[in-house]
Amino acid sequence: MEGSPTEGRTVEVGGPHPYTVHVGAGLLSQIRVKERQVALMHAEDLPGEYVKEVEAGLQPVVTVRVPARDACKTLDVYANVLSHLAQVNLPRDGAVIGLGGGAVTDLAGFVAASYLRGVAFYTLPTTLLGMVDAAVGGKTGVNLPEGKNLVGAFWPPQAVWCDTDTLASLPPAVFREGAAEAFKHGLIVDPTLLTRVLDPEFRPGGALLESTLADAIAVKAAVVTRDLTEQGERAFLNFGHTLAHALEGVTHQGIAHGEAVGYGMHYAAILSCQMGGADLTGHTRKFLNWQQPTPLPALKFDEVTAYMNRDKKADSDGVRFVLLRDVAQPYLTRVPDDVLRRSFGEWLGQIQTR
Missing domain, CATH: 3.40.50.1970 (Rossmann fold)
Incomplete structure (x- = not known):
């Protein structure tokens, strides 16, 4: 070969x-x-x-x-x-x-x-x-x-x-x-x-x-191998990416992709917990402390969510998030706007005091 x-x-x-x-x-x-x-x-x-x-x-x-x-x-x-x-x-x-x-x-x-x-x-x-x-x-x-x-x-x-x-x-x-x-x-x-x-x-x-x-x-x-064109489980590979891509967009590519994913995974972990899943934020905070990503500029939820709504996992009914019930238990779901906003505030407070 x-x-x-x-x-x-x-x-x-x-x-x-x-x-x-x-x-x-x-x-x-x-x-x-x-x-x-x-x-x-x-x-x-x-x-x-x-x-x-x-x-x-x-x-x-x-x-x-x-x-x-x-x-x-x-x-x-x-x-x-x-x-x-x-x-x-x-x-x-x-x-x-x-x-x-x-x-x-x-x-x-x-x-x-x-x-x-x-x-x-x-x-x-x-x-x-x-x-x-x-x-x-x-x-x-x-x-x-x-x-x-x-x-x-x-x-x-x-x-x-x-x-x-x-x-x-x-x-x-x-x-x-x-x-x-x-x-x-x-x-x-x-x-x-x-x-x-x-x-x-x-x-x-x-x-x-x-x-x-x-x-x-x-x-x-x-x-x-099981899902080349993202008709199902391949979407799980986008855990953390909905916010990550939005951060890249709102900063005009001012943050590197992997660092944005680090931030995005922590937000997705907060959402997962808010939606009834296990609290995995200890894992994502530990990773952020190890990664030491570039500090983010001041962010407003409405500004960021405009980019999240263009995420490629979105369909005619709106954006969907990859969340975790626990480690190795991903699922795809819609999240109520009030949960998105509340979790964004919690996430922002945590990354600013990290």
Whole structure:
């Protein structure tokens, strides 16, 4: 199989378009694909040695640099990349490869899904957030001024390579940002992750890095295998994301996604308790104390709820929230406005005094 590494762990994603996620050290130099012509897309701030390592093995017909983080997830950047691929005449049997964080792989996947009505797609995530979340599951897309990920397509990759060596180049705050999605997987499915993610050995080069990362990825892999297009349980992966996306919107992307998810999980834990579930706020407060997210600006409920109402889990009857009856017992429900407002006030008071 092309791209099979010599060491590390693998996670299988099933469904109509199965693929393998490879997790281990030194994988960038081992990547090979069956397509002869590939376009390599990466963020402009990605360390140059990663780009050169991948280029040496794949010899892309074009390497496309895009803005870093969510600045690349716009319709303008998307259109420019498509034009670039057309200019170099990337063929239908070619491939698009996304190298970098989750924003770049989201964009690369959407480009692959729509260029020539669909070409092969591979992801090479270089951040913890990208490895645990964005690279797995086939969700691709870009943002609109009105909200996150409102334009996109389901387009599963052919394979994913998570080279854990790339995590050593991340600032500690960026690594902790990405840990939010792994901690979320502990809350909704695998309780062992709640302690393993916060263990000092879950770090670049740490003894728990590879196994914890692979197990966190396995949670998402199992869910998307059963529900690729979010007709049911895949929505549970959005625990904490309704407020998180609203915080990103109201701050104009002034807060990183993983930090917004950390805040959002705590709000969802408060809502869960208010709606009759177990009190899990001890877990989410502990995570926030460990993550140390960027302080938020002054927030007003009505301003934030305007963004929450555009959440992609909303339907014609309004927004729905992923809540927890207890650890590993998620459900999807509507929450009365008075509970949302009261819980927002409680959440705001707690994060301001954290």
